[in-house]
Amino acid sequence: MKMKVSRKAIENIIKQHIPEQELAEVKPYDKGHINEMLxxxxxxxxxxLILRIYNEPWKAKKESFVYRCIKSQLDIPVPEILASDDSGEIIPKAYMLMSKIDGMAIDKNYRKYRKKPIFRKAGEILARLHSVKFHHFGWLMDNEIKPAFRKWRDFAWHDLLTKMYNISSLKEIRKMIPRIEEKIGEYSFLLDIKETPCLLHKDYHCPHILTKKSRIAGIIDVEWAIAGHNENDFIKMELWAFSRMKNLRKPFFDGYRKYGHISREYEQRIKMYELWHWISMVNISKETKNREWLEHNIRALRKFLK
Structure with missing residues (x-):
């Protein structure tokens, strides 16, 4: 995979933050649709080390803030942040330099060792992440919530309307709007919650849960973290893990319940969160101009609406 940033630029980053060191080798990761990771x-x-180059400058401070927040409040393994810069003075884009956590994605771990308790531990860790509380709901931007909402329902409507406006230029989506509105109307009462805003990973699924044999080695990629409702953080495991490994859903949620709470309405509410998820996925794939990914997400949204 060809790097978007030059070797000279990486050498400048190392010289700025670790002047006693010299660059030996750079290997790009062939994954991710948005940010470059080396x-x-x-x-x-x-x-x-891991160097992340961001497509938007605020993400460097935001991800650095979330990792440091987790590290200061919880005994959960996350990368150590060595440097974060969005000034554009060292290289034109924002970046973050951090330690690399070695480990195997949790689904690969299960296929190799066939041990369900590792998923129980993943559930426990997510519940502990959710123990970090905030005063408002909303997007985490840099190190603040912006815009901030006192009610989860108000944030959900703001986020959904923003994304629907962004994707309404797509003719495939315009055809779905009546059905989307019908579904939102059907599920929207489930957005009225009493829970306190908490830290959501928002991308908590197998590739971001690293393991070593029977333990969790690290949690990574908190770029999309928000202050939200805890049950909204289950959707990617539901769709991308438990849809193909149904036997691991129970140990995961058993682990979660050790430290966290799941409401009686969750099995209903998951439908609202799945709809929201696919609208978000269409939006981000449109913004990144990845036509193949966009078409995949449009098909998934259409399938959900049937």
């Missing part, structure tokens, strides 16, 4: 090896160190 594995960095230095001449005087055996420990590789």
């Amino acid at each position: 594995e960095i090896r230095l001449k005087k160190s055996r420990k590789p």
